[in-house]
Amino acid sequence: MLLREVLYLMQKDLVLEWRQKYAFNGMLLYVGSTVFVCYLSFKLRGGILDVPVWNALFWIIMLFTSVNAIAKSFVQENKGRMLYLYSLVSPQGVILAKIGYNTCLMLVLATICYLFYSVVIGNPVQDNLLFFVTMLLGAFGFSTSLTMISGIASKASNGGTLMAILSFPVIVPMLLMLIKLSKNAIDGLDRASSSDELITLLAINVIVITVSYILYPYLWRD
Amino acid sequence: MKFTWWKIVTVLLLVYTMVAGFLNDVPRLAILNESIRNTYFHVPMWFGMIILLGVSVVYAIKYLKNPTLRNDVVSTEAARVGLLFGILGIITGMGWARVTWGEFWSNDPKQNAAAIGLLMYFAYFVLRGSFAEEQQRARISAVYNIFAYAALIPLLFILPRLTDSLHPGNGGNPGFGTYDMDNKMRLVFYPSVIAWTLLGVWILNVKSRFEIIRQKLYENVA
């Protein structure tokens, strides 16, 4: 029952997005312009990008993209639609569907960002599979934490700034793990040495999803 | 005010800490010299912070189950006093770092993690400020409080351990270990932690009662 609700809501969001493509195109443009600005600023320096800088820059771009993309997910729901949904489905269904939809969105954006990034700035990655796993975990992690924060921020009056302030401290531990993991992937290190970070990332994701699942019904009552 | 048993214990233990902390013998370690006495003052700040923020989370959960004014007030004021302890902990830590490690902010993972934790709770107070309506403010900030605490615990305990495992050289420096204690120090350390935590609880007590009286006054006037 819950699964059907979740799938239905995700489908609704996807269809809405596909019809207008407004937010998605906005995000694509954001990714494109950020990567291009970075390219220009680093090229001016005249050198090739070091691996740590490449890595850090990639994840910073991903971070800002995800904050912008996911901030829109709750903020653009108007009151009328929320009231309609309130009478139909359970709050857990809504939050899980939002998390699922944001994960798909983040995955697509991350892949596009990675492709564009490697075309424009270069691609020193040696262990591609581990890097893709990292991106997957990253997209999933960003979407879980940020969806909940976006839900909280949407209830307040100054949603935009609040979203940024609330999200950064919560995202940082995940970001640190991701940067370390992707650095290992780029250097082509042995997979076993990254197992610590993988497990921690999975654990953080599980904690965040559980807490969001339990807490969202309290946000819902309005 | 009531001269309850724990208030008297607080005062006695604080006096004991101050006197014994300076007059007792301490192990003679290189680099640290006399500054090892800082353990009696800096470390209890952190324990006090974690315990007070824990109290804040417990009362946030209680508020969600049973929305009374008292639960919300205790939750907020506990977060406030916990934040105060955290700030004092960071300042004393910076001073200690200057003397033993050479600079105010060496890139120690625990220092960074502590700063991020404080940012999370500053964001909590910004969130509280952006709501006008009381019930909504209390509910949403309770939700964020639980979310932030669930994100804080892995940040403070698991992350530094993981980064330490990548930099084993740090373990050798006694200044880093911080807990090079023998039984003589433990005799003053345990009472010190208890004393500072109870002081925090006393301050919480007074502040919560004051806040409740203020709210009642506003209700009667408005």
Add this chain to the structure above:
Amino acid sequence: MKMLPNWAYILCLTLSLLFTNAATAQTAGAAEETVMVEANAPTADIEMADRLRADGKIYVVVGCVLVVLAGMIFYLISLDKKVSNLERQIKS
């Protein structure tokens, strides 16, 4: 008016004890080793504030700290009393 029930205070006490135990238990092993190592090195080589103690100036430091502490505790007590007075007034 009791703010937190009694069990909460006892819980805080036990939690603080537990934390200190956990913190020192980890390094109990390490502490043994460092004590062994340090026993070999001459203790007089490490600079400590022995002069300060020999001169009796340490008692001045302790005295100052106690004065500061006493000031703060009295302030806290006076705040507590004021709040209790207000509570009593509201009740009546």
